[in-house]
Amino acid sequence: MRRPRHLHALFAALTTAVASAGLVVGAGGAAHAATPLPAHVFAPYFEAYSSDSPADLAERSGAKYLTMAFVQTEAKGSCTPYWNGSTGQPIAASVFGADFTTIRSRGGDVIPSFGGYAADNGGTEIADSCTSVDSIAAAYEKVLTTYDVTRLDMDIEDKSLTDKAAIDRRNQAIRKVQDWAAANGRPLQISYTLPTTTSGLASSGLAVLKSAKTAGAQVDVVNLMTFDYYDNAAHNMAADTQTAATGLYNQLAALYPAKTPTQLWGMIGVTEMPGIDDFGAAETFTTADAATVYNWATAKGINTLSFWALQRDNGGCPGTGGSDTCSGIAQDPWYFTHSFAPFTGGGGPVADDFSLSLAPGSASVAPGGSTTATVATTVTSGSAKPVALTVSGAPAGITAAVSPGSVTAGGSAQLTVAASATAVPGTYPLTVTGAAGPPSHSATFTLTVSGPGGGSGALVNGGLESGSLAPWSCESGGAVVSTPVHGGSYALKTAPTSGQTGECTQTLTLTPNTKYTLSGWVQGSYAYLGVRGGASGSTWTSSTGWTKLTVPFTTGASGTVTVYLHGWYGQGPVYGDDLAVG
Structure with a gap:
């Protein structure tokens, strides 16, 4: 992401790997058919430079999929990939291999990410560092085969966005790896994680995608970093996510005119920074923003939902911005992970759906009394459809009705409940149901009839x-x-x-x-x-x-x-x- 986050020590430059004429098979053995990611996946970033275990943190948080940040070279000019650019963390089964196997045993997977702000600023992003397209491609293949993964992420920021030669090398290497994967029947996806404005990619980010198209490299996901706008403006982070992604949708539609709207939304990812981001309190992604973004992402059918980073998903440092270890706002541990985790799944955009709630959810009346409650409906995915409202469960002496009996999702009605003078004291659950074709939702109103x-x-x-x-x-x-x-x-x-x-x-x-x-x-x-x-x-x-x-x-x-x-x-x-x- 944006801030310098890798903690690798400074090492003397090693001899640059000799460029090979073709691709090499990594430590994981020959290529084979690994398991593709779901069509819609929540994969928060994991700070690989920390001392945390990916498998342990995934289990504790409930995140089945992780984006591992970052793979870099150890020094500018090198073609050798390492985790965090540290020679003590080579791309080898002995480093994170056991964690990744455990994560897969629980039905999840990982996405290795190349680059990151520190590498993009310091020249150790592999395509910036290495001038051999074949060696860059060999590094990509080494990660794929060592860890048996099906998606690689390219996190391109800062100086990497203006290094045209490196941009072209990277995309040419991606094309080579994609040709190799296709020839070996191996599923492979490439995602680009890029900074954004509130209205879509800046020209530098768009140039990365245009270079990929020229090179014949397929970009499966464009993942926007919907934070750190650095425009000195106050932000509604959930609303800005939506306008940024809509701007990207329009840019992708122009770049790939043959794709359908569903396919275009299916190319989009968004990465939030929970709580106070690097810029400061003017860019604060709240717990309420999480619900808004989740509902929007589900309705649009985007591909990837993520945030930076799993280690930040706690409220341990109120008021602190841009910390690597906490969000800076009051929240329960793993609040954002739990909010986004249900996003993972297959298929296309979800069907039209809604939610139903009652306010208040209960009341107490004396015999002969009455009370009311508001029946509220909210569109949760797709478009607004008519919702038929009914109430059931009223015993003898109790009458209950909803008016009007039908609303368009997003509208509200009134529940009126009355107890006759002879109503027996007690507590009675009444069920209010809304039906809009196949989707149907209910809420319980608890009526207490009090004694004298x-x-x-x-x-x-x-x-x-x-x-x-x-x-x-x-x-x-x-x-x-x-x-x-x-x-x-x-x-x-x-x-x-x-x-x-x-x-x-x-x-x-x-x-x-x-x-x-x-x-x-x-x-x-x-x-x-x-x-x-x-x-x-x-x-x-x-x-x-x-x-x-x-x-x-x-x-x-x-x-x-x-x-x-x-x-x-x-x-x-x-x-x-x-x-x-x-």
Whole structure:
């Protein structure tokens, strides 16, 4: 990527490898049919210069595929490839070979990447360093056969983007390797990772692709580094990813006019830098950005989703930009990996689909009372289609209806639930279903019919012992956890980030104009417990252990209140347990 990241020592220049007339077979033996990558793959970069084990970090994070950065020469003028340009890390089965075998045993694979900012700046990117096309091709083949991989990535930045002779040599070598792979029945893909503007490749990046076309080299993926714009502007990183990729799509359409829109999107990759990138806080890729980019990438059917780098996927250094070991923002460990991992799969762009949610997800009413909730739909892939809405599960004495009964995905409707005067007190799950042809999604609305005077049973699932959130509604990241807990087996976890407090809520309909007390056990920094709506009251604490909070309040004329638990921006998770209203 952009910053100097290889840590190899300075070695004296070795004798340049003698250029061979043809290609050599690497340590992995003769070429054979390795397993191709999926049509859509999430493959975050792994900092090969670290002391981490690729297989271990892949297992801990859940990343099945890795892009290994970087392969370089040890000194300018050399034709010998090494990991990180270090002679102590040759291209050999003894270096990373066991890790790669383990990764494959779990159904994944690796993508070796040549270049990187340091090599592209210092002349040790192999095509910059070596003037023999045959020797460059031999180096590519050595990596392919030693590690039995099916894709090579070319990370071309900085001075490498203006070295026309090296650009042409690289593409000529790629063509030689592709001819060799075809003759031996071996699958091979080539990706180019290039810096971008917010509207597509700069002229230097586009020139790399034009050189490849002239050389007859097939470029399978163009992977944009959608960060480090260095334009001194504030950025919405998710939106900029989309405009950059759309600009690239138009550039590829002009370069390859015979390709269909599906094929063109299938040539595109994007690489993010989670959290604060090298430029600074004006370029911060947030946890919310991850969801936006994932949904967009899935809908468009792009080829590759990635980020720099796996070792950064944690919130261990709030406020720090461009670190190799943390993102600089508040996040759970492996948040970005878990968000992007489902992208990996086969086939083309996904079908039209949507999601359905309820807000609030629960309510408590007295017999004779009623309540409402918003039914929201969101397009998650493809285009917006009509969604038919129904509600089921209402017992005797309860009526429930959704109006309107159909919306276009992206629209919303209202759920109205009423309890008759003779409704039996209890808790009833109602199922709201949206159907748009084959895709169908449901959400549960939990209705509590209270007995006379409300009481401690008015708040539902206060101990989280159901093992699920319902009827709590939480901001992104909210969850039921088994540790830490105050009582029983489960507790409620809120997930504050730099952009949200992580609030979890539950709406209750209590007896009007009546005094109540909200109580609960909390743990974490800036843990807020309170009510709003038809009453107002709150308190907070910061504690590494469980602390009991109480909030007295008096209901208004409607009796409806919203109970909430939340933390504070960027201050870490807050937990709640044994919550009650009485």
